[in-house]
Amino acid sequence: MWxxxxxxxxxLYQQIAEYIEQRITLGEMPPGSMLPSERKLAEQLGVNRSTVVQAYENLRASGIIDSTTGSGTRVTKSRMGMAQLQTPNWNRYVEGGTLLPSLPFLRKIREGVQSGEPFINFANGELAPELSPNEWIRNVLQNQPFHEPLGYGDPQGYVPLRNALASFLLEHRAIKATDDSILVTSGSQQSLYLITQCLLSPGDAVAIENPSYNYSLPMFQSAGIRLFGLTVDKDGVDPEEIRTLFKLHRIRMVFLNPNYQNPTGTVLSTQRRADILACCEQLGIPIVEDDPFSLTSMDEEVPPPIKSLDRSGTVLYIGSLSKVAASGLRIGWMVAPHTVLQRLVDARQQMDFGLSIFPQWIAAHLLDSSALTPHLYRLREALRSRRNLMANALNRMLRDKISFExxxxxxxxxxxxxxxxxxxTLLRNGFKRGVLFVPGSVYGSEAGFVRLSYARPAVEDIEIGISKFSEALHETITR
Amino acid sequence: MWxxxxxxxxxLYQQIAEYIEQRITLGEMPPGSMLPSERKLAEQLGVNRSTVVQAYENLRASGIIDSTTGSGTRVTKSRMGMAQLQTPNWNRYVEGGTLLPSLPFLRKIREGVQSGEPFINFANGELAPELSPNEWIRNVLQNQPFHEPLGYGDPQGYVPLRNALASFLLEHRAIKATDDSILVTSGSQQSLYLITQCLLSPGDAVAIENPSYNYSLPMFQSAGIRLFGLTVDKDGVDPEEIRTLFKLHRIRMVFLNPNYQNPTGTVLSTQRRADILACCEQLGIPIVEDDPFSLTSMDEEVPPPIKSLDRSGTVLYIGSLSKVAASGLRIGWMVAPHTVLQRLVDARQQMDFGLSIFPQWIAAHLLDSSALTPHLYRLREALRSRRNLMANALNRMLRDKISFExxxxxxxxxxxxxxxxxxxTLLRNGFKRGVLFVPGSVYGSEAGFVRLSYARPAVEDIEIGISKFSEALHETITR
Known part of the structure; x- marks a missing residue:
């Protein structure tokens, strides 16, 4: 952003006024469209509010924008030469559509991240730059000559990558799959989107862990799906609850995140994995097993995934490289029965015509490389020390105020x-102090929880961030 | 595919039987799921039908599959150890969902392309491998050290690429835009998908050229949009027809492909560009200007795009690198008013969390490079000679049977x-002879048209392909 x-x-005010005028002239801000509030624009541009006030005054004086008390500032409708034009009422268009907008909470956080201000970011569940295998990827790019075809690729994904994934899944997750049953996706998000858009219909009931990352995804609401929560205890979800929900609501699919569940961190026990599979097989309802974190084990390994037990084609297994290598690769995968993959492949052609060859080619090299195991080892070490730093700081600064496993x-x-x-209020108080995190209610939990990610900020910022969070929490409590 | x-x-039959048994055991073909017909599987695997018959007989003898006359072959439901299981009825799931499947015609063609059989492909409107800048891309990868951050990137697109696009659009298309008003997409298909999903609502009426590539896109029907056709004459679409459709159906958007319109090849005249913009500005309805081909001019340049005249934010301009560099890059763009981009960026985060950094980084280098102009020059030369080859062959072999501009x-x-x-019948007769093309009815035109792409097949196959097409056509006529 400019x-x-x-x-x-x-x-500065002059530059801002000129920039806005240019955008209006180009039609980027058509007549009648809304300008951001002075406060908000100041925040976005990293200038004083008074600077924006002065820029807006200048533009008002030239008749380019006008402000009405209470309804904000707009681009003037009746400018020279376009007095008679009924330009599209874009506000009405953007309110339409079947894809719902993101939750306001998440948009607020995203604005913070994108503002370029030096926030300490406990909000994004992603790896810090130094945790990604930068050097390794640079080497692949420089030392592996690229000789792949540059046309529209295989709609199910680059074949060498699917083969590499079949070996990877067998070695690291005990999942047996053929390349025919693997779909390469643009990360787990696309896998989830395809499932909700292609396999579920408006009105369908779905069971998900409560709290769950998936609650934060408006795509469920966009697809008209009714969500029912499953309690997460220390061993994960109880199969009996699935049975109950099936009787009550005829749920058509179960979404689970069995390893270090997002946000609670819980691991589904070995016994329950088997029981849940048996229960769903009996009821004839599929399980979506979302498994982004299993290779980030800091203490002991997790049990094998439900998919590794599945011989009936009940489980759609989802994984990605985002949390163990680089989210910027945008490489994920799904293992699923053939009928399902055919349908999803066809639908994806309509959405984006498949994935770029380049990240797929890089991912195939990474998965085949002997450097993968040492990378994962280093990653786990780094995450463990970050987690411990955060936990120690929390214990020291907020022992009575909070609790966590x-x-x-x-x-x-x-x-x-x-x-x-x-x-x-807590989020806003954190914002003021320069620290970002996600309030638990975003994940559908009752109020009074927060999710703090230790992977994203600089190591040296973790303690400082927790002390800012502590201040924000104290201010919120005493109000 | 295996x-x-x-x-x-x-x-061979033994290998096939073992492969199918393995997939059944892995749950990739769950109990009750349908096997392909013997004929179709033989086609896919490139073996004789009798080989597949024998493989199926083997599997039937082991009780793994069973066949009922008239309803095909299925995986047995009551195998040892899973007699009681009600596995998910995947067929019912894949029939649900809001995204509709592709047209059967297009699926048939796609199957042909993917079968690996040596079809001469006049169906895919994409560049032959040798027309893409392979060497140039290999150089970028090997000689430009990659130092970009590997986290989730800017949701609107990699900033250096947006800057490169702003310069590119100004130089090559006379479009003035700031990086703030450019969205990087995964090709034009994603731009169109975002527009239909986010800016239109079920029941909305939309005007598109008839015939039009867009007719082939089930995403319009998926979004519940009513399409109304605009006649394409030698100068393109008549603005008066837009006015009429607006009166009759309150159309909410106009989709145009003004340069070498797909499939007719027509160029919208300069005068009509201005008139259509004025008409839509007056009616307050947006124009989607889809411009994939403008840089492929073989004879003379096309007029400046409608977007270059737009000062009211009426035009959403769409372009991509697919038809001028490489479709496998999956890089496209949209220029649109800010309000619109904000909405689309937010929605895309739900779909796929944005684009991979790698193709964006490569595209930024390509657009900034001095090698772009010579590449475009060579591309145009190559396309001209291919087009002439095809036209000459058609004139020689089918002079009375067909006509074209x-x-x-x-x-x-x-x-x-x-x-x-x-x-x-024509499509099937072509298929038999090993030539693929797209029947006009896919584009919504009346019967009796075909679209033949000259960019994809090997140069030396163009004449042979046309002679196969000629045979197929003669067979179809005389039946």
């Missing part, structure tokens, strides 16, 4: 706040 | 058949 140039001789893997620490707090 | 190993000592750009030749033929 920012004013602080080294230029032109005054130490997660044995994954990127997130799920924290219960022992007093009544308002989620949004 | 193929039997012809060098192995194990008999020579397209001045793009990848397609739109051919009218001067006698009554059944589309599907």
């Amino acid at each position: 920012k004013p140039d602080r080294t230029s001789k032109t005054a 130490l997660p044995a893997g994954g990127l997130n620490l799920w924290c219960k706040i022992n007093e009544d707090v308002d989620d949004y | 193929k039997p190993d012809r060098t192995s000592k194990t008999a 020579l397209p001045a750009g793009g990848l397609n030749l739109w051919c009218k058949i001067n006698e009554d033929v059944d589309d599907y």
Whole structure:
């Protein structure tokens, strides 16, 4: 996003006014469209509010924008030469559509991340730059000559990558699969999107862990799906609850995240894996097993995935490289029965015509490389030390105020706040102090929880961030 | 897709039986699921039908599959150890969902392309491998050290690529845009998908050229959109028809492909570009200007795009690198007002969490490179000679049977058949002879047209392919 140039001789307010005028002239902000509030634009551009006030005043004086008390600032409708135009009412268009917008909470957090301000980011469950295999990828690019065809690729995914995945899944997750039953996706998000869009119909009932990352995904609501929560105890989800939900609501699919569940960090026990599979096989309902974190074990290994027990084609297994290598690769996968994959492949052609060859080619090299195991070893070490740093800081600064279980893997620490707090106030108080995190209610949990990710911020910022969080929490409690 | 190993000592039928048994055991073909017909599997695997018959007999003898006359072959439901299981009825799941399957015609063609059989492919509107800048891309990968962050990137697209696009659009298309108003997409298909999913609602009426590539996209029907056709004459679409459709059906959007329109090859005249913009501005309805082919001009340049005239934010402009560099890059773009982009960016996060950094990084290097202009020059030369080859062959072999206008750009030749033929029979007769093309009815045109792409097959196959097409056409007519 554009920012004013602080080294230029032109005054900041002048640069801002010129930039907005240019965008209006180009039609990027059509007549009648809304300008951001002065406060918000100041935040986005990293300038004082008074600078934006002055820029808007200038534009108002030229008749380019006008403000009405209470309804904000807009681009003037009746400018020279376009007095008679009924330009599209874009606001009405963007309110339409079947894909619902993201939750306001998440948009607020995303704005913070994108503002370029130096927030300490406990909100994004992603790896810090130094945890990705940068050097290794650079080597692949420079030393492996690229000789792949550059046309539309195989719609199910680059064949060498599917073969590499079949070996990888067998070695690391005890899953037997042929390349025919593997779909390469643009990360787990695309796998979930395809499942909800192609296999479920409006009105369908679905069971998911409560709390769950999936609650934060408007795609379920967009697809008109009714969500029913499954309690997560220390061993994960109880199969009996699935049975009950089936009787009550005829649920058509179960979404599970059995390893270091997002956000709670729970691991589904070995016994329950088998029981849940047997239960769903009996009921004839599929399980979506979302498994992004299993290779991030910091203490001991997790049990084999439900998919490794599946001989009836009941489980759709989802994984990705985002949490163990690089989210910027945008490489994920799904293992599923043939009928399902055929349908999803066909639907994806309509959405984006399949994946770029380049990240697939790189991912195939990474998975085949002997450097994978040492990388995973280093990653786990780094995550363990980050997690411990965060846990120690929390224990030191907030011992009475919060409680948590130490997660044995994954990127997130799920924290219960022992007093009544308002989620949004806590988020805002953190924002003010420069620390970002996700309030638990985003995941559908009752109020009074937060998810703190230890993987993203700089190591040296973890303690500082927790102390900012501590201040924000204290302020929220005493209000 | 798996193929039997012809060098192995194990008999082909035995290999096939073992492979199917393995997939059944893995749950990839769950109990009750349908096996392909013997004929179809033989086609897919490139073996004789009798080989598949024998493999199926083997599996039947072991009780692994069973066949009922008239309802095909299925995986046995009551195998040892899973007699009581109600595995998911995947057929019912895949019939649900909001995204509709592709047209049967297109699936038939795709199956042909993927079968690995040596079809001469006039069906896919994409570049032959030798037309892509392979060497140039290999150089970028080997000589430009990759130092970009590997986390989730900017959801609107990699900033250096957006800057490169702003310069590229100004230089080559006379479009002024800031990086803030450019969205990087996974090709034009994703731009179109986002527009239909986010800006239109079920029941909305939309005007598109008739015939149009967009007719072949089930995403319009998936989104519940009513399509109304605009006649394409030698100068493109008449603005008066847009006005009429607006009065009759309150159309909410106009989709246009003004340069070498797909499939007809028509160029919208300069005057009509201005008139259509003025008309849509007055009616307050947006124009989607899809512009994949403008840089493939073989004879003279096309007029500047409608977007270059747009000062009211009426036009959503779509482009991509697929038809001028490499479809396997999966890099496209959209230029649109800010309000629109914000909405689309947010929605895309739900679909796939944005694009991989790698193709974006490569595309930024390509667009900034001085090698772009010479590449485009060579591409146009190559397309011109391919087009001429095809046109000459058609004139020589089918002078009385067909008529066409020579397209001045793009990848397609739109051919009218001067006698009554059944589309599907023609397609099948071509299939038999090893030539693929797209029947006009896929694009919503009346019967008796075909689209022949000259960009994809090997140059030396163009004449041979046309002679096969000619045979297929003669057989279809005389039946």
